[in-house]
Amino acid sequence: xxxxxxxxxxxxxxxxxxxxxxxxxxxxxxxxxxxxxxxxxxxxxxxxxxxxxxxxxxxxxxxxxxxxxxxxxxxxxxxxxxxxxxxxxxxxxxxxxxxxxxxxxxxxxxxxxxxxxxxxxxxxxxxxxxxxxxxxxxxxxxxxxxxxxxxxxxxxxxxxxxxxxxxxxxxxxxxxxxxxxxxxxxxxxxxxxxxxxxxxxxxxxxxxxxxxxxxxxxxxxxxxxxxxxxxxxxxxxxxxxxxxxxxxxxxxxxxxxxxxxxxxxxxxxxxxxxxxxxxxxxxxxxxx
Amino acid sequence: xxxxxxxxxxxxxxxxxxxxxxxxxxxxxxxxxxxxxxxxxxxxxxxxxxxxxxxxxxxxxxxxxxxxxxxxxxxxxxxxxxxxxxxxxxxxxxxxxxxxxxxxxxxxxxxxxxxxxxxxxxxxxxxxxxxxxxxxxxxxxxxxxxxxxxxxxxxxxxxxxxxxxxxxxxxxxxxxxxxxxxxxxxxxxxxxxxxxxxxxxxxxxxxxxxxxxxxxxxxxxxxxxxxxxxxxxxxx
Numbered sequence: 001x002x003x004x005x006x007x008x009x010x011x012x013x014x015x016x017x018x019x020x021x022x023x024x025x026x027x028x029x030x031x032x033x034x035x036x037x038x039x040x041x042x043x044x045x046x047x048x049x050x051x052x053x054x055x056x057x058x059x060x061x062x063x064x065x066x067x068x069x070x071x072x073x074x075x076x077x078x079x080x081x082x083x084x085x086x087x088x089x090x091x092x093x094x095x096x097x098x099x100x101x102x103x104x105x106x107x108x109x110x111x112x113x114x115x116x117x118x119x120x121x122x123x124x125x126x127x128x129x130x131x132x133x134x135x136x137x138x139x140x141x142x143x144x145x146x147x148x149x150x151x152x153x154x155x156x157x158x159x160x161x162x163x164x165x166x167x168x169x170x171x172x173x174x175x176x177x178x179x180x181x182x183x184x185x186x187x188x189x190x191x192x193x194x195x196x197x198x199x200x201x202x203x204x205x206x207x208x209x210x211x212x213x214x215x216x217x218x219x220x221x222x223x224x225x226x227x228x229x230x231x232x233x234x235x236x237x238x239x240x241x242x243x244x245x246x247x248x249x250x251x252x253x254x255x256x257x258x259x260x261x262x263x264x265x266x267x268x269x270x271x272x273x274x275x276x277x278x279x280x281x282x283x284x285x286x287x288x
Numbered sequence: 289x290x291x292x293x294x295x296x297x298x299x300x301x302x303x304x305x306x307x308x309x310x311x312x313x314x315x316x317x318x319x320x321x322x323x324x325x326x327x328x329x330x331x332x333x334x335x336x337x338x339x340x341x342x343x344x345x346x347x348x349x350x351x352x353x354x355x356x357x358x359x360x361x362x363x364x365x366x367x368x369x370x371x372x373x374x375x376x377x378x379x380x381x382x383x384x385x386x387x388x389x390x391x392x393x394x395x396x397x398x399x400x401x402x403x404x405x406x407x408x409x410x411x412x413x414x415x416x417x418x419x420x421x422x423x424x425x426x427x428x429x430x431x432x433x434x435x436x437x438x439x440x441x442x443x444x445x446x447x448x449x450x451x452x453x454x455x456x457x458x459x460x461x462x463x464x465x466x467x468x469x470x471x472x473x474x475x476x477x478x479x480x481x482x483x484x485x486x487x488x489x490x491x492x493x494x495x496x497x498x499x500x501x502x503x504x505x506x507x508x509x510x511x512x513x514x515x516x517x518x519x520x521x522x523x524x
Contacts, residue, residue, distance in 0.1 A: 168467065168468075168472075168477060168480045168481060168484075169480045169481045169483065169484030169485040170484065170485065171485070173485070174485055182387065183383065183387045183388075184384070184387035184388040184389075184391075184472075186472075187388075187390060187470050187472075188470060188472055188477070189468060189469065189470055190467070190468035190480075191468075194359075194360070194468075194469070194470075197360045198359075198360065198470075201360060201363040201364060202363075203360075203363055203368075203389065203390075
């Protein structure tokens with residue numbers, strides 16, 4: 001008991017001394033924030049620096065060129081949130097978060113949040129928490145621009161001569177196999193670019209995977225390909241934050257809803273994905 | 289270990305897929321390689337030039353490039369489906385030959401590539417046959433074809449069989465990249481699916497994969513050793 005009290009006194013003394021000395025040395029205006037003390041928003045606003053993970057290789061969502069910040073819809077979402085925190089664009093520090101490192105980067109605190117075409121699922125929810133979804137992706141089909149015969153995945157059931165391409169071992173490959181009827185109808189390569197080559201050669205009739213990836217390819221060659229725009233699976237994209245940081249998560253959800261209502265979401269969409277795909281009509285964030 | 293046992297049927301299927309591809313590719317490579325070797329030693333300069341050109345091109349190109357050219361370069365040239373390889377009867381034994389155009393393109397690529405090496409191994413064997421043999425045959429009035437078929441090749445074969453065996457072993461291992469070019473159902477493809485689709489750990493799956501290839505290549509190597517011992521005995 002006695003010991004505990006002494007440590008408490010010591011701790012208070014250290015804190016008081018620490019802040020006092022800080023206030024002396026620091027610039028006249030001590031960092032303040034409009035957020036409640038102790039929240040993640042407060043910490044970031046006071047630090048004046050925002051560490052964010054995005055994809056760097058995903059056209060339209062998070063694509064980074066040489067010596068520039070990444071660009072895309074995910075990055076625009078980051079900017080909306082950064083502005084609400086009072087952080088300027090040039091104070092946002094972007095890290096590349098490839099799919100398999102994302103949970104680790106969040107839980108180790110290397111980034112404050114991740115906006116990286118990040119599908120919300122239960123396995124991931126055990127390690128981190130999600131705000132959003134701010135967009136619902138899904139598996140779609142890419143065909144040649146002038147093709148009108150393919151209207152959805154059901155066509156592969158009725159017309160076995162139509163071949164469809166995807167990547168070996170991927171979830172979309174497994175899903176499309178449910179629609180295929182003839183052996184050899186699903187053609188599998190190791191990368192999507194080979195599927196596109198095969199499509200250009202008319203060796204396959206369609207390429208299938210998440211619409212976000214497909215839209216990226218359309219954005220590069222819009223006169224050759226098109227995406228059907230009828231996703232047949234659901235991949236809700238969320239914003240990853242530290243597990244059980246409910247205050248930060250709820251605050252982000254508020255911003256997403258506000259931005260969707262006041263047109264900032266639309267501006268972000270039009271600037272990036274807008275040329276390829278229509279904006280979602282509604283978004284329903286999931287507060288859990 | 290339990291991963292290998294649980295997925296034994298998948299591995300076995302993959303192994304069967306690799307065996308089917310390699311069997312066809314080996315037969316094709318030996319036939320084409322033999323033909324190119326004959327070109328290279330023929331008395332006709334244009335044929336010799338053709339043989340040399342072939343070996344220079346296909347021995348010096350990475351197999352991945354040959355695969356790419358075969359799968360995506362042949363169709364614009366008019367070989368849309370390579371259906372000439374869809375041989376009735378054979379496609380019953382090897383279903384992919386009938387229903388997967390990319391299996392046929394991969395087969396073409398492996399044959400084109402490997403036959404350059406088979407040709408050179410065979411030619412080394414031909415060069416090892418003493419010149420007197422061919423000269424004696426010619427003086428007996430044998431034509432070039434008769435000479436090659438009855439005198440030179442039977443002797444050359446003995447010198448060439450071990451190097452050709454090594455080429456075939458290399459070919460079996462090379463066949464692993466066919467899985468990246470639309471050949472579904474070989475060993476490499478099976479491991480890819482087990483790891484990235486079923487989420488199994490990488491290491492045990494790849495141990496199983498390596499075991500599958502060793503199952504094909506080690507017996508072939510032992511067989512070659514036996515052939516070599518027998519030949520050594522007959523020469524002495």
